[in-house]
Amino acid sequence: MTLVDFLQLDLVPMLAAILACVTCGLLGTLLLLTRNSMMGDAISHAVLPGIAAGFWITGTRASLPMVGGAIAAAVVAVALIGLVRRLARLEAGAAMGVVFSGMFALGLLMLVWSGADRVDLDVECVLYGILETLIWPAATGPASLFDPAALAALPSELLLLAGMFAVTVVALLLFWKELRLAAFDPAFGTVIGFDPRPVRALLMLLIAAACVAAFWAVGSILVIAALIGPPAIARLLTERYAAQFLLAALAGGAIAVAGYAVAALIPAALGAAQGFNAAGMIAVMAAVGFALATALSPFRASRRRRAAASRA
Amino acid sequence: MINADFLAALTFSLGHNAAVVVLGCAAFGLSAGLVGSFVLLRGRALIADVAAHATLPGVAAAFIGATLAGVDPRNLWLLMAGGAATAALGSLAVRAAAATGRVREDAAMALVLSSGFGLGVVLMSVVQSLPTGGQAGLAHFILGQAAGMSEAEAQALMILAAIAAGCALVLFNPLRALCFDEAFAASAGLPVRALDLALTALMLLVAVAGLRAVGLILVVALMVIPAVTARLLTERLSVMAPVAALVGAASGWVGASLSAAVPGLPTGAVVTVTACALFLLALFFSPTRGVIAAALGRAVMTWRIARDHALRGAWEELERKGSGADAPFAEAAIAEAWAWSAARMSAVSLALRRAGLWQRAAEPGFLRLTASGVDAARNVVRRHRVWEIYLTRAGGVRAFAAHRGADLIEHTLPPEVEAEVEAWLETADPDTARLAVPPPVEGARA
Amino acid sequence: MSTTASLPVPALSVRHLTVAYRDAPVLWEVGWATPPSGLVAIVGPNGAGKSTLIKAVLGLVPKLSGEVRIFGEPLAAVRRRVGYLPQRASVDWDFPATALDVVAMGRYPRAGWLRPLGRKEKGAARAALAEVGLSDFADRQIGQLSGGQQQRVFLARALALEADLYLMDEPFAGVDAATEKAIVSVLRRLADQGKAVVVVHHDLATAPHYFDHVLLLNLRAIAAGPMAEAFTPENLARAYGGRLSLLDQAVAAAAGAPGAAPRA
Numbered sequence A: 001m002t003l004v005d006f007l008q009l010d011l012v013p014m015l016a017a018i019l020a021c022v023t024c025g026l027l028g029t030l031l032l033l034t035r036n037s038m039m040g041d042a043i044s045h046a047v048l049p050g051i052a053a054g055f056w057i058t059g060t061r062a063s064l065p066m067v068g069g070a071i072a073a074a075v076v077a078v079a080l081i082g083l084v085r086r087l088a089r090l091e092a093g094a095a096m097g098v099v100f101s102g103m104f105a106l107g108l109l110m111l112v113w114s115g116a117d118r119v120d121l122d123v124e125c126v127l128y129g130i131l132e133t134l135i136w137p138a139a140t141g142p143a144s145l146f147d148p149a150a151l152a153a154l155p156s157e158l159l160l161l162a163g164m165f166a167v168t169v170v171a172l173l174l175f176w177k178e179l180r181l182a183a184f185d186p187a188f189g190t191v192i193g194f195d196p197r198p199v200r201a202l203l204m205l206l207i208a209a210a211c212v213a214a215f216w217a218v219g220s221i222l223v224i225a226a227l228i229g230p231p232a233i234a235r236l237l238t239e240r241y242a243a244q245f246l247l248a249a250l251a252g253g254a255i256a257v258a259g260y261a262v263a264a265l266i267p268a269a270l271g272a273a274q275g276f277n278a279a280g281m282i283a284v285m286a287a288v289g290f291a292l293a294t295a296l297s298p299f300r301a302s303r304r305r306r307a308a309a310s311r312a
Numbered sequence B: 001m002i003n004a005d006f007l008a009a010l011t012f013s014l015g016h017n018a019a020v021v022v023l024g025c026a027a028f029g030l031s032a033g034l035v036g037s038f039v040l041l042r043g044r045a046l047i048a049d050v051a052a053h054a055t056l057p058g059v060a061a062a063f064i065g066a067t068l069a070g071v072d073p074r075n076l077w078l079l080m081a082g083g084a085a086t087a088a089l090g091s092l093a094v095r096a097a098a099a100t101g102r103v104r105e106d107a108a109m110a111l112v113l114s115s116g117f118g119l120g121v122v123l124m125s126v127v128q129s130l131p132t133g134g135q136a137g138l139a140h141f142i143l144g145q146a147a148g149m150s151e152a153e154a155q156a157l158m159i160l161a162a163i164a165a166g167c168a169l170v171l172f173n174p175l176r177a178l179c180f181d182e183a184f185a186a187s188a189g190l191p192v193r194a195l196d197l198a199l200t201a202l203m204l205l206v207a208v209a210g211l212r213a214v215g216l217i218l219v220v221a222l223m224v225i226p227a228v229t230a231r232l233l234t235e236r237l238s239v240m241a242p243v244a245a246l247v248g249a250a251s252g253w254v255g256a257s258l259s260a261a262v263p264g265l266p267t268g269a270v271v272t273v274t275a276c277a278l279f280l281l282a283l284f285f286s287p288t289r290g291v292i293a294a295a296l297g298r299a300v301m302t303w304r305i306a307r308d309h310a311l312r313g314a315w316e317e318l319e320r321k322g323s324g325a326d327a328p329f330a331e332a333a334i335a336e337a338w339a340w341s342a343a344r345m346s347a348v349s350l351a352l353r354r355a356g357l358w359q360r361a362a363e364p365g366f367l368r369l370t371a372s373g374v375d376a377a378r379n380v381v382r383r384h385r386v387w388e389i390y391l392t393r394a395g396g397v398r399a400f401a402a403h404r405g406a407d408l409i410e411h412t413l414p415p416e417v418e419a420e421v422e423a424w425l426e427t428a429d430p431d432t433a434r435l436a437v438p439p440p441v442e443g444a445r446a
Numbered sequence C: 001m002s003t004t005a006s007l008p009v010p011a012l013s014v015r016h017l018t019v020a021y022r023d024a025p026v027l028w029e030v031g032w033a034t035p036p037s038g039l040v041a042i043v044g045p046n047g048a049g050k051s052t053l054i055k056a057v058l059g060l061v062p063k064l065s066g067e068v069r070i071f072g073e074p075l076a077a078v079r080r081r082v083g084y085l086p087q088r089a090s091v092d093w094d095f096p097a098t099a100l101d102v103v104a105m106g107r108y109p110r111a112g113w114l115r116p117l118g119r120k121e122k123g124a125a126r127a128a129l130a131e132v133g134l135s136d137f138a139d140r141q142i143g144q145l146s147g148g149q150q151q152r153v154f155l156a157r158a159l160a161l162e163a164d165l166y167l168m169d170e171p172f173a174g175v176d177a178a179t180e181k182a183i184v185s186v187l188r189r190l191a192d193q194g195k196a197v198v199v200v201h202h203d204l205a206t207a208p209h210y211f212d213h214v215l216l217l218n219l220r221a222i223a224a225g226p227m228a229e230a231f232t233p234e235n236l237a238r239a240y241g242g243r244l245s246l247l248d249q250a251v252a253a254a255a256g257a258p259g260a261a262p263r264a
């Protein structure tokens, strides 16, 4: 494997995977801390009709209408979940199960009907992402990294991911204390004039947008691993709020690199004709990372004790 | 063309194979709806989703193992056994991860679901590089493909579905006890742990039965959507379970027929969307819990409360002034009594005028009760006072806990409760009971 | 604020307050007013609607009907003057936050939306923490505090709001005797500063000692007023209904002859 090969074939997928996992890990931290992890599952499935509609309209894979469609779908999903919970008097999980599976199915049918599945956006892509196809043929050597013409030829999926990452970081910093309050004690927030609803809505919108951006990297189901794996790993390693986010970002980068390396780089280095599916391997690495962090966690003993005490 | 094929499939006349497949999917829908009712009430809907996703590594591993061992890797039973094994492991992994106390069950589920599926995807990419044939069939386990199903496969599906449905029926009563009140079930001597295990086993059985037909991603849809649809229509499990089974069967039947007629359509998606259509019908039009019924109910309730408050306010104002029941009173006095805004007051005022309960008096800003308004106000005030005395005197605020399913507000007091309260008041305290009847304003007070 | 305290405007008054979760009313036509300042207890059996009353006052649950006034004004106009101490079990104590992080939330209104907390506000949060005797625990993760310490963190967060009316939901739940004393002395100090402190309290034995006023609540306002007038065996019997064990306790607490226990 030469350097040019790496630049052309592996650099962009790896960057895309890192950006996807870091962005999702940052946003997923708030889901994890509010014990709402399965909402990530729900949204990542439910955005599919929005993605299909966006694709239908523009015919391209990484466009703003698609992000808009996904956000609209997420809004519909969240509203429907609330409605079903209230009317059928069900726990959140069941309501989510109904809404996201229904919307996912609808999205699949839209893909098939629109003929998108024969062009660019097929069902495989929904399931596994298209990490391997994010290539950068314009790269001719290290100099391309500074060559505007070559950089302009980077896949638009990568740009969407980078934009999403920047938006996420800015939003987290801007709403730092509001998000913390809404996550820890929303009722208190309401009383002191910090209504948690707009902040929560913002978080859901960001997650929906991140799901679309990350969709191309890891597919719609493995996005969940990117959303919840990194924060779960970080949660085992720290008791600090800021550190929880930093470690989640780090863990996201680590599982992306490890997953991509094990799936693609190492088999290629060993001369194998074909590697493994990188998106799948990243999800596996989330579990491996979690197992490692469990073994290394400095808080394990105290946590166990407390869990036992609260059961008693 | 498609229409003709679809109708033919629906009526089982698109050829023998298609008929068997459609029957198989309907059978699967039936068992998923039935088992799903229990899964739903036990709060395990998402665990079912996790288990279904966790079948993929098992299916792929079984395929690889069979290839390496020189067995035919397309044997459906073998693949389903592999799927069941990893699905069971996945359920265990969720419990183990949540038991560490560091992450909650929700995170454990999300993690196991996506990593399990991820491992499956990795193994699938290994399968692609194997030299045998038949790999393409594996992809059908993810989204389902009834069209290409062989008769043997459809029969396997029907057998599994029949087993699941049979077990659910045999265990109906103990499972119901488990779902509604685990503590009670345990105290009544039911083997709660064994029952829980049985329910998990049934869930896994349905999950693997659904693999070939609807695919692992949408198995949860068929377990949850029919059950929730039924739940919107009834409170009682003995009705809910059969309704869910029916919805599931209908979805499987219609969905598989469509998918048989249009081979490109992923069966799982078609079946799910069919189930969703039925669900949406129930969500909007259910007579008890539908969106429309709920909105109507709320509107009626709001109106009743406002009407009763307005009438009681009028009556008390008249009592205060000691004037006759048909004497005029100030609209502003009522607004003040209930802290209503001007807009609210004028809306209520208009509504009561429309209902013929009061009318404008000669003096501007004043109202006067009509004859029927006097009767209604007297009733409202009496009901309110009886109820109030009952509550304060008895202190037995929760005595009517049994009735609390109904709207236990004076405004919608069920007549039998009202009668009960009055009877109690008569025996406990006849003097107060008489007092509770508001006097005709013109006579006693003047 | 000293001017309002000297006026006879009740710190909190509700009229015709009816609240229902779904169809079942939990509060029914509650009418009640507190004095302008002092320590006020809300007492009633489990499920009486005490927490619901506080939440309805604060706009956390929708009202079916009725009116709430705080210092004579609607809540929106006086939000800054209201402090809240929720039930301890209402939050996740495993949350990655330190005691100081939580207390600092009481200073958020001073910083406003989107602005970080300044040094001055952080200092105020530290001072509030010191006031409840937890200075040494400022950097401790909240899950590693004892129940009593967690309760005091909540109290410090409420203090950090510098409100004039405090609504506290069971601040004594699950605390040891020493902590209870410490909390009571903080509450006393607030009352002495002319603030109104409304506390949901479940211990009938200590209620008359800690509080000046009481509301006996069970779905309705059974009785309200100065402790000596309202906290009578008869009223307690009515509030606690036919629940005999509680009734005995209530009667013993009020140290009087057993009142007429209806339907006993």
Ligand SMILES: Nc1ncnc2c1ncn2[C@@H]1O[C@H](COP(=O)(O)OP(=O)(O)O)[C@@H](O)[C@H]1O
Pocket (backbone or CB within 6 Å): C021, C022, C026, C044, C045, C046, C047, C048, C049, C050, C051, C052, C053
């Ligand atoms: N969110 C809710 N949904 C439905 N019922 C509720 C809810 N919260 C409280 N209740 C019910 O309302 C009643 C009063 O609750 P609460 O105000 O918490 O009582 P208290 O604080 O006096 O113990 C109880 O019967 C309780 O079961």
Ligand SMILES: [Mg+2]
Pocket (backbone or CB within 6 Å): C050, C051, C052, C087
């Ligand atoms: Mg309470």
